[in-house]
Amino acid sequence: MNKLLIRGGRVLDPAQGVDEGADVLIVDGQVAAIGGDLDVANTEVIDANGLVVSPGFVDIHTHLRDPGQEYKETIATGTEAAARGGFTTVCCMPNTEPAIDTRATVEYVLRTAMSGHVRVLPIGCVSRGREGHELAELADLADAGCVAFSDDGSPVADGALLRHAMEFASISGLKVIDHCEDLAISDGGVMHEGWVSTRLGLRGQSAAAEETAVARDIAVAAEAGLPLHLAHISTRASTDLVRAAKQRGLPVTAEVTPHHLTLTHNVVAFGENGNRDNDTLLYDTNTKVNPPLRSADDVAACVEALREGVIDAIATDHAPHADYEKACEFDEAAFGISGLETAFGLCMTLVHSGALELPTLIERLTAGPVRALGLQRSVPNLGSLVEGAHGDVVLLDPAAEWTVEPERFASKGKNTPLACRTLKGKIVATLYNGKVVWSEERVEV
Amino acid sequence: MVKNASSPRTTRVAPSSQKRPAQLTERRAKTEGRSNAADISAERLSPDATWQRRHLLDLDDFSAAELVVVLDTAGAMKEVLARDVPRVPALRGKTIVTLFYEASTRTRASFELAGKVLGADVINVSAAGSSVQKGEALLDTIRTIQAIGADVCILRHHSSGAPYLAARESSFRVVNAGDGGHAHPTQALLDAYTLRSQLGDLRGRKIVIVGDIAHSRVARSNMWSLTALGAEVVLCGPPTLLPPGLNDAAPDAEERDLPPVRVEHDLDIAIEDADAVMALRLQRERQSGGLLPSLREYARLYQVNGERMAKAKPDAPVLHPGPINEGVEISTEVAHGSRSVVEEQVANGVAVRMAVLYLLLRGEQP
Numbered sequence: 001m002n003k004l005l006i007r008g009g010r011v012l013d014p015a016q017g018v019d020e021g022a023d024v025l026i027v028d029g030q031v032a033a034i035g036g037d038l039d040v041a042n043t044e045v046i047d048a049n050g051l052v053v054s055p056g057f058v059d060i061h062t063h064l065r066d067p068g069q070e071y072k073e074t075i076a077t078g079t080e081a082a083a084r085g086g087f088t089t090v091c092c093m094p095n096t097e098p099a100i101d102t103r104a105t106v107e108y109v110l111r112t113a114m115s116g117h118v119r120v121l122p123i124g125c126v127s128r129g130r131e132g133h134e135l136a137e138l139a140d141l142a143d144a145g146c147v148a149f150s151d152d153g154s155p156v157a158d159g160a161l162l163r164h165a166m167e168f169a170s171i172s173g174l175k176v177i178d179h180c181e182d183l184a185i186s187d188g189g190v191m192h193e194g195w196v197s198t199r200l201g202l203r204g205q206s207a208a209a210e211e212t213a214v215a216r217d218i219a220v221a222a223e224a225g226l227p228l229h230l231a232h233i234s235t236r237a238s239t240d241l242v243r244a245a246k247q248r249g250l251p252v253t254a255e256v257t258p259h260h261l262t263l264t265h266n267v268v269a270f271g272e273n274g275n276r277d278n279d280t281l282l283y284d285t286n287t288k289v290n291p292p293l294r295s296a297d298d299v300a301a302c303v304e305a306l307r308e309g310v311i312d313a314i315a316t317d318h319a320p321h322a323d324y325e326k327a328c329e330f331d332e333a334a335f336g337i338s339g340l341e342t343a344f345g346l347c348m349t350l351v352h353s354g355a356l357e358l359p360t361l362i363e364r365l366t367a368g369p370v371r372a373l374g375l376q377r378s379v380p381n382l383g384s385l386v387e388g389a390h391g392d393v394v395l396l397d398p399a400a401e402w403t404v405e406p407e408r409f410a411s412k413g414k415n416t417p418l419a420c421r422t423l424k425g426k427i428v429a430t431l432y433n434g435k436v437v438w439s440e441e442r443v444e445v
Numbered sequence: 446m447v448k449n450a451s452s453p454r455t456t457r458v459a460p461s462s463q464k465r466p467a468q469l470t471e472r473r474a475k476t477e478g479r480s481n482a483a484d485i486s487a488e489r490l491s492p493d494a495t496w497q498r499r500h501l502l503d504l505d506d507f508s509a510a511e512l513v514v515v516l517d518t519a520g521a522m523k524e525v526l527a528r529d530v531p532r533v534p535a536l537r538g539k540t541i542v543t544l545f546y547e548a549s550t551r552t553r554a555s556f557e558l559a560g561k562v563l564g565a566d567v568i569n570v571s572a573a574g575s576s577v578q579k580g581e582a583l584l585d586t587i588r589t590i591q592a593i594g595a596d597v598c599i600l601r602h603h604s605s606g607a608p609y610l611a612a613r614e615s616s617f618r619v620v621n622a623g624d625g626g627h628a629h630p631t632q633a634l635l636d637a638y639t640l641r642s643q644l645g646d647l648r649g650r651k652i653v654i655v656g657d658i659a660h661s662r663v664a665r666s667n668m669w670s671l672t673a674l675g676a677e678v679v680l681c682g683p684p685t686l687l688p689p690g691l692n693d694a695a696p697d698a699e700e701r702d703l704p705p706v707r708v709e710h711d712l713d714i715a716i717e718d719a720d721a722v723m724a725l726r727l728q729r730e731r732q733s734g735g736l737l738p739s740l741r742e743y744a745r746l747y748q749v750n751g752e753r754m755a756k757a758k759p760d761a762p763v764l765h766p767g768p769i770n771e772g773v774e775i776s777t778e779v780a781h782g783s784r785s786v787v788e789e790q791v792a793n794g795v796a797v798r799m800a801v802l803y804l805l806l807r808g809e810q811p
Contacts, residue, residue: 195690195701201605201627201665204689266700280502283606296700327584327614329604331625 003027004434005040006393009048013055014363015370015384024053026391029434034385046436048395051428052358056088056118056392057365058383059340060373061152061177061231061255061315064090064120067108068097073320073412075109078340079116081318081411083438085340086365086427088392089119089382090318091373094130095153101125101136106144117437118430119392121147121378126156126165126176133158135165142172147378150177152231155213157183159220166226175253175373177229180213180238181291190331192265192292200269200281202330207235207298210291214238218245218252227251229372232317234260234291236301243310253372255315256302258346259337259417265293267417285326285333286417289319303355306364313369314361316343320413338413342404344396346418348425351398358398391434400426496804500612500619503628504670505704512670516638518800519793525562526796537564539806542595544586545622546572546602551767551791552622552631556599559798565806568593583607584614591615596806600624605662618805626660632766633666635797637674639790640721643762648675653715653757655681655747656725656774659688663766664725668704678706681715682747685736712747719757723764724749724775740773750776754784762786 006024011034013019018034025032025043059082065073073081075092082090092109094100100109106122113120124141128134130151138149149169156162156178166176186209191197193204214230218241221228233239233254245252263272268287287293305311319336326333344365350356370376370383381389401424406414429439496514504512525533541560545553553569560567570590572578577586583602587610590598597618600608605625612619623629637647644650652671658664658680671678680687690701691708709715716722731737749763763775763784771777779785 193689195703198688198690199703201625201662203626206689270702280500280609280612281505281606283609324582329583329602329610330606331604 001027001042002029002434003043004046004391005038005043006046006048006053006395009051009053009395011053011385012359012362013385014359015055015367016386018385019359024385024393026393026431026434029391031385031387031389031391033387046395046429050397052362052396052398054362054394054396055366055383055385055389056394056430056432057086057344058089058369058375059087059316059318059343060091060148060313060369060375061257062090062092062318062340063095063320063336064092065096065320066112067105071322071412075112075116075120077410077412078318078320079113079118079120080438081338081340081409083117083430083432084410084427085316085342086344086394086396086430087118087340088394088430088432089121089375089379091121091123091147091375093150093152094123094125099125099130100146101128101130101141103137103140103144106141106146110145118432119379121145121375123148123150123152123177125149126151127161130154132156132161135161135168138165138168138174139172142169142174146174147375148175148177148229148373150179150231152177152179155179155181155183159216162217163220163224166221166224166228170226173374173377175227175229177231177373178213178217179231180210180217180233182209182212185209185212189292190288191268192294194265194295196265196269200283205292207237207294210235211237211241214241218242218250221252222248222250227253230254232257232260232291232315233311234294234302235298239301239305239310243305243308246310253312254310255313255369255372256306256311257315257317258339258343259289259293260291261299261302261306261314262346262349263287263293263417264296264299267293272417272421283330284417285328285330286337286415286419288330288333288335289317289337290335303350307356307360312364312372314343314347314364315369316340318411318413320411321415322412323414326415336413336415337417338406338409338411338415340411341409342416342418342423344427345402345404345423345425348398348423352424391431393431394427395429396425397428398425400424400428402426498805500608501630501801501805502608502612502619502621504630504633504666504673505628507670507673509673509675512634512637512673515634515797515800515804516641518804519634519638519796522796522799522803523793525799531562532564533562534564535803536560536806539565539596540594541565541567541597541599541802542570542590542593543567543599543622544570544590544601546577546607547623549601549622551794552601555791555794556620556622556798558795559802562795563799563802565802568595583610587611587615591617597802620801620805623662625662626665627662628666629662629766630666631794631798631801632663633670634801635790635794636663636667636723636764636766637670638793638797639764639786640671640762642789642793643786644720646675647671650676650720651679651718652676652721652723653679653681653719654723654725655712655715655749657686657727657731658682658725659686660728660731661725667723668706672704672706678704679715679719680706680708681710681712683737683743684710686731712753713756716753716756719761721762721764722749722754722757726766726768727770727774729770744773748774748776749779751778751782754779760784764790767791
């Protein structure tokens with residue numbers, strides 16, 4: 001027997017409603033017990049004194065870029081980034097090359113992920129080649145190991161196809177995830193439409209582009225009577241639509257990214273804080289992301305919806321890119337933020353500001369995303385430290401400060417708008433199946 | 446007639462605010478120097494007074510005093526241009542590269558002439574016919590120009606912000622010759638020069654900018670410089686061609702960093718008692734893009750014509766940055782009439798660009 005004791009931490013397991021000083025015993029890679037008086041003979045010990053002990057985070061929206069765009073990220077580097085960010089499970093989006101629309105591609109991802117640092121659960125395409133015309137073989141993809149379906153990066157623009165996808169996915173008990181964007185309204189916009197886009201002379205993408213798609217998706221889901229998950233919602237009206245849908249009892253779930261919870265469109269022009277050189281406008285391509293960073297009012301609404309549980313989960317939308325894809329004109333730059341390694345620290349700004357309680361934040365990073373996609377069907381007890389669960393554990397120091405240094409990221413994507421920013425709240429160690437897959441030096445194993 | 450600068454305005458884009466991020470407060474502080482415009486213009490400060498800039502990217506943070514330095518320098522340059530042999534060696538040994546990713550007649554020709562009059566070597570690079578056509582990235586082209594030994598790069602680019610990237614990533618100086626829909630500072634400077642030569646002090650003067658404001662870098666730069674010089678700027682155009690964010694009822698209105706302009710959709714109202722009218726070029730693709738029913742409808746509502754000009758102040762000048770679509774945004778009679786200063790704008794463009802190049806490069810040893 002291989003026994004490991006995580007001793008003396010504050011154990012926070014929202015799935016079980018646990019928030020107490022306790023030890024966590026892991027035996028042969030599985031959680032054996034939580035308590036204060038555990039059998040510790042022949043046991044390795046991790047001292048978690050002063051730390052929070054949480055189930056490993058679950059990211060239901062990650063771009064691993066593998067296969068086909070390994071210059072941006074690989075399953076190896078992406079899962080290492082996940083481990084550093086406290087994520088022990090990542091659901092990878094299928095906008096790879098080729099797209100994850102066949103069993104062969106799913107099997108490639110799962111086989112490659114066997115030697116990765118954390119668990120990878122693939123999301124399959126809704127449509128062949130993500131082209132939005134014909135359904136992919138959803139049942140075969142499900143049998144191969146997909147846990148949900150999405151054409152993310154693009155919306156399922158055809159509402160009838162969306163409905164058919166939801167119906168076909170229900171055969172396998174899986175959900176469709178839609179990227180909500182009306183392309184006719186967004187119309188090539190490169191940032192949020194508002195005063196900052198006017199200030200910069202950049203083409204704006206209006207909030208209505210997202211909101212009309214959210215409204216349509218809810219209507220389609222309601223009529224089909226089937227569950228639907230909305231990726232990265234970012235506006236006040238989107239949160240209002242989801243709130244109303246939930247009040248009607250519709251099985252609609254939603255996620256929000258750390259950047260949409262904390263950054264506004266102002267940073268595109270003026271940067272995150274006064275420490276930067278603001279003599280000229282920044283046109284910071286590392287802030288270019290889709291959906292775009294919105295107004296302060298939208299950010300406040302997203303935080304409130306997350307706190308209430310209207311938004312079920314925080315998802316990173318980790319979107320790594322090569323340097324040259326960002327070191328160019330703003331119009332030409334790729335959309336996306338490399339987010340796995342900064343997600344927790346960035347979200348902790350909400351806890352430190354009093355906008356969110358720590359247990360709520362942990363819930364939205366663990367039990368929330370598992371519930372949103374129904375991942376416990378694929379991995380029993382995922383997102384919890386209940387006895388028998390995988391030994392996926394993250395040790396957090398909510399008060400520790402660190403400076404974001406993209407050049408030290410494990411991810412190949414150094415594209416973050418947070419470079420040089422000091423964040424308060426860091427990942428001290430990450431355990432996956434009872435093994436330490438990332439730790440700072442100070443953790444003695 | 447000079448209006449009090451604090452007279453009420455119906456739509457203030459950037460209302461005064463209590464809570465403003467530090468970086469914006471600083472910007473605002475610069476723009477609040479605006480009301481001093483006339484005093485400074487009266488003093489005719491020496492060109493040496495204040496010019497510490499490394500680049501000319503936009504006029505968004507120019508004080509009235511600094512604008513006047515450039516305009517007064519341009520006045521001196523006009524005297525040079527009037528000589529029998531308009532050549533001075535002020536920038537001898539300097540290398541100026543014009544790098545144009547978009548077509549241009551006026552801007553490029555006037556920059557080239559400005560550099561030559563001042564004795565600099567001028568090299569012209571166009572996207573068409575250069576490595577850009579082979580897919581060279583902007584940064585690589587910038588590095589090539591740096592390696593050639595350029596002292597200043599005059600950049601026109603179809604993407605907003607491209608000159609900011611060039612300025613950040615190179616050791617030479619950058620002059621923005623028009624970036625996407627963002628800024629065209631030398632156009633706004635020549636407009637300000639032309640307006641001042643027509644009207645004198647611009648404080649309290651009502652200047653109407655008509656047309657496709659949303660896509661106009663000329664309008665954007667002019668908003669900053671004209672308001673800095675104390676003018677009352679009225680933007681006029683159909684709602685489809687006005688940029689978002691000009692609504693001061695929005696929740697984030699107080700943090701907005703935009704110049705204090707007024708919006709009026711009805712040209713017949715906007716133009717009343719105008720001291721000057723600036724018509725903007727209308728791109729024909731705005732119709733196919735669904736922003737306009739037709740050019741006919743646009744012209745009916747927004748063409749600057751004789752009938753409308755009758756509502757402006759007598760002798761109010763008409764400006765246009767060119768190239769003109771006669772019969773669309775401006776009628777032929779007005780474009781070529783006695784109030785048109787379009788050709789004067791072009792001529793002033795050379796002097797203004799000489800002033801900019803001179804102020805940027807003069808202190809440096811070759």
